[in-house]
Amino acid sequence: MSKGILKTEIFIDDLSNNNVRYGYVTVHCTDTIKLDSINGCVYFEVRGSLEGQKTMLTSFNICDEKIINKEEQYKFPFSFEIENETNTYIGKNVRFLYNCKVILEVNTNDVEKLERSLLSKVGSFLSGQFNASNLIGFSEYFEVEKLECDYKVIESKIDFNLKSNELIIFLLAILLGGIYLLFVPVITATTVCLGVLCVGFLTSFLMAIIKSYASKQFNISMKTFDKKDGFVCKLKKAHNYRLNHPVIYYEIIEKVIDRTGTTDSIYNEVIYTSEKKELLDFTDSATVEFEYPKEKGMYSTNYEDVSIYWQMKIEGDYFGGEYLGVILTYECSFVTMC
Amino acid sequence: MKTPISKMPIHQSITQFNFNPFGGILNEDLEKIIVPKIDLEGIAIKINSSKSLAIEFIGEQGRGKTTHLFYLQKQMDQFPLFRLDAKSTLSNILINDSSTVFVDSIHHLNLVDRIKLFKAKQKVIYTTHWNRRFECIIASKDYHSIKLKGIDTNLLTEILNKRLNLAAKSALDEKEKFTNLEAKQLIKKFGDNYRGIINYLYMKYQCQKEY
Numbered sequence: 001m002s003k004g005i006l007k008t009e010i011f012i013d014d015l016s017n018n019n020v021r022y023g024y025v026t027v028h029c030t031d032t033i034k035l036d037s038i039n040g041c042v043y044f045e046v047r048g049s050l051e052g053q054k055t056m057l058t059s060f061n062i063c064d065e066k067i068i069n070k071e072e073q074y075k076f077p078f079s080f081e082i083e084n085e086t087n088t089y090i091g092k093n094v095r096f097l098y099n100c101k102v103i104l105e106v107n108t109n110d111v112e113k114l115e116r117s118l119l120s121k122v123g124s125f126l127s128g129q130f131n132a133s134n135l136i137g138f139s140e141y142f143e144v145e146k147l148e149c150d151y152k153v154i155e156s157k158i159d160f161n162l163k164s165n166e167l168i169i170f171l172l173a174i175l176l177g178g179i180y181l182l183f184v185p186v187i188t189a190t191t192v193c194l195g196v197l198c199v200g201f202l203t204s205f206l207m208a209i210i211k212s213y214a215s216k217q218f219n220i221s222m223k224t225f226d227k228k229d230g231f232v233c234k235l236k237k238a239h240n241y242r243l244n245h246p247v248i249y250y251e252i253i254e255k256v257i258d259r260t261g262t263t264d265s266i267y268n269e270v271i272y273t274s275e276k277k278e279l280l281d282f283t284d285s286a287t288v289e290f291e292y293p294k295e296k297g298m299y300s301t302n303y304e305d306v307s308i309y310w311q312m313k314i315e316g317d318y319f320g321g322e323y324l325g326v327i328l329t330y331e332c333s334f335v336t337m338c
Numbered sequence: 339m340k341t342p343i344s345k346m347p348i349h350q351s352i353t354q355f356n357f358n359p360f361g362g363i364l365n366e367d368l369e370k371i372i373v374p375k376i377d378l379e380g381i382a383i384k385i386n387s388s389k390s391l392a393i394e395f396i397g398e399q400g401r402g403k404t405t406h407l408f409y410l411q412k413q414m415d416q417f418p419l420f421r422l423d424a425k426s427t428l429s430n431i432l433i434n435d436s437s438t439v440f441v442d443s444i445h446h447l448n449l450v451d452r453i454k455l456f457k458a459k460q461k462v463i464y465t466t467h468w469n470r471r472f473e474c475i476i477a478s479k480d481y482h483s484i485k486l487k488g489i490d491t492n493l494l495t496e497i498l499n500k501r502l503n504l505a506a507k508s509a510l511d512e513k514e515k516f517t518n519l520e521a522k523q524l525i526k527k528f529g530d531n532y533r534g535i536i537n538y539l540y541m542k543y544q545c546q547k548e549y
Contacts, residue, residue, distance in 0.1 A: 045364070047357045049540060052364035092544065095357060141356045260362055260533070263399055263443075264423065 004031030010140035024077040034107040038062040048094035050258040087297035092269040093256040101139040151292040153231040160330035230291040246279040246316035257305040359505035360540035392479040397486035400533030403465040411440040422446035489530040494521040
């Protein structure tokens, strides 16, 4: 005798109303069976260039004890609510998805009526055979887009960090290497190795001192304020110094840490760069206005090994640095919400 | 004439999938995509029957050490798995009562801590880039090393198609699946770097931008 074939489908409405989503599940079987229950759950999934991550957001009961008559189509409506939902996001190295899973619990007396391939399997190669349980699970991915959601910068006061300059590090290492060579009578493998170690250590040490001094001397702080369709940055220098040709802009960066395997990998992708604005007449303070990106869904997010963060950057040169290629780069992160 | 790898056709549109088939997978999906290339059942029997044992999965990056370790631990989930990173300490492992432990990335422990671990726990199953024979000898541990190296065309084809099936919205036709010839071309470019192949295909599918 042929086994019963069960056909199921999940439908979820596109529109959400106050975070409540509505949907229904259809069930059709070629044999009469009894379902002890139908339950659903919603998961938030993070997939991409990282180990997949899954979190259950909510679970709900759809119905209990229902006879599914042979060759009849049944429709079971359901609804669920997700709080603080993140927009479905498709980035370069990561994707945020929502998955609704529905589980049918078949009455144990009717399990044998159904095709075994439908039933979930439990067990392992150590515990012997894989046994079919009485649960049938199926799922559907759906989108969450808070279309009405506008960006909003969080008001805050932040100090910029001065980035280390590769050219200065290189010139310092060359200078220290030259001094070391002056004092070495014979060049051998040992003195070269010793030299590399000494120069490396001294360069790091001196760069730390220079950076500490420069961070205080060339400190810039920023206050952010939200305004319609954009935000305002008020910049202030701690000391009076001249920064030539300064420009300011912000970037939105997608950061993904891939912990798969024995060595971690970090992927940083700039997903948005704003217009670069000249900081005219930036003697001790300045005010700049920026627009938010037209594209939605890129507000600050932090989830396990994934973050989307906004970073303000100032670039300029100091004391003829433009001729040497010594550009001072300032960075600071600021937070936006939906 | 052979098809250059950069022009290798992708038989599917990304719209056929719920997610990129070559992204990282969920722990619960591991069984659906793994094709073990070593006798894990034999190893499990060895673990259960031994009193003192160290088993290492050794190999270069991207050869499947961690995947095999995770899969084995899932089959023996009465024993804990520790995923080490730069911040991990030995005490995190020793505090657990289990005499058998699975450890991913044991290189995050220093030499002294590795010896302490081998002495403290009866059975340690771990992944490593370099063999830890020395530590096992010092700790008087029965040492067993399994090198994950090499790749087989049929095996790779099966792995790639399992990933396609897992991500597909509906069943794929045979013509939409990878062929042995395509797997051979991938092996020619990446050698046995399984993760290199997966990452390459991830980017190839991601670039379609047609979700």
